[in-house]
Amino acid sequence: MNALRKADLKAIIISLVVFVVLQALLSTNSLDAFWQLNIILICINIILSVSLNLINGYTGQFSLGHAGFMAIGAYTGAVLSVNFHMPFIVSLITSFVTAAIIGGLIGLPTMRLSGDYLAIATLGLGEIIRIVIMNVNYVGGAAGFMGIPRHTNFAWAFFVMLFVLFFIKNYVNSSYGRACVAIRENEIAAEAMGVNTTKYKVLAFTIGAGFAGVAGCLFAHTFYIIHPSSFTFLASFNYLIMVVMGGMGSITGSIAGAFILTTVSALLSNWPELRMSIYALILIALMFYRPQGLFGNIEITSLPVLKRFKGGKQK
């Protein structure tokens, strides 16, 4: 228990150092506007990939509707900020709650499905959410929702991300997380051990959807405008790729996946037609040489190289 808290403390200190360095770069304008935006996007994408990892990686439920929940959060946050002039924190929390409730409601029937069927159902539901939004004039319909205050700065994105990371890390290391992993490994055995599989699947789906909503809210307040076309199933695939690339069931992996893919796509933004080809080539190479993803299901803190520094208490 003490060792755990020590590790947490270390992680917090490291994150704060990273924050201070990046914030210093931003405040001194050492980064141009494009990269300032991309750093925020990386934080948002990390929230999305880590929350999707809770559903896909840890619980083993193949969901393809993450962009839909992000859209719910984005529009909830935007409406609250623009039409009701709520403070940003209220928008963020309400986005979480709304996306989580809708996620839970969708999760109850769909979590009875498995494998391909679940993937198809969540894919369809993600699209339904988008198309419903597209047809609601109150939120701008197909033209998009404009005039959202740009509340999201680097500090907001970073600390919300940090909160989500710690929440999910503690969740997967708790008995809840162990139940999730047991379901992924073997659902029948988990049930025979007394794990209430439906409950934990729906719970993981709800929490994952809620944090996607938070990411959506941050996203909406980053750009002046949100548009239903930002939340297509292609966006869901994008987050899925981040999770798969980093490794299903590894938080470090999701962070790496989100960081690498967001950076690569930013670097290639001048060559949009090349971008998707290179993206695809990276993925093909990854599947050939490292099908379990960059980190597999291992966290950076338990890599053998790092263990040596921790005093060699390996066996």
Place this chain on the structure above:
Amino acid sequence: MGIMLKIDNINVYYGAIHAIKGISLEVDKGEIVTLIGANGAGKSTTLRTISGLLKPRTGKISFEDKIISGMPAHRIVECGVSQVPEGRRIFANMTVMENLELGAYIRKDKNAIQNDLKRVFKHFPRLAERKKQEAGTLSGGEQQMLAMGRALMSSPRLLLLDEPSMGLAPLLIKEIFAIIKDINEAGTTILLVEQNANMALSIANRAYVLETGKITLSGDAKELAASEEVRKAYLGG
């Protein structure tokens, strides 16, 4: 001794297929009862219905005078019935220790869990040697031991064993059955489903013979093992 498990005229369907056609049976406290029969007779289906993985369409199952048919599987585990599923179904990517810890998932009392862990290691010394090993890398026999150990970690009063001899070498089968007997003598009632009728009858007190979803014979295990009918059908002459 009192009746622990009572199955009263259950009917179980897989879609349109009528798999169990009105089975009734009883297991007394402290017994080893075995269900034997050919492939597709409904042995495993009966077991999965008891543990709640399947639901009977009609009929009822009670455990210690409490009706458990219709309860979700995780609630039945809490009542004190634990199943070792067919084909073992261990958590292959977890270590032996993590598998055992998951077996105690529903329990909170750390001391009692530690005691049961000791007990499992006493029954299966080989698991203690391999605590840190990934479960998927164990041999078939060791995986069976792990599946049984994991089920014992929920401290069940009734242990349901589904084909523990499946895919194991004859020598290992002997070892596993000796352990089953030990577990029973330590106070756990056992309902055993087995294709290897010879082995099952040798350790059981009583037996039921299943044929295409119905019980055709039942009685004392030794008497059944000696009966002409059973010998011809299941024991190879």
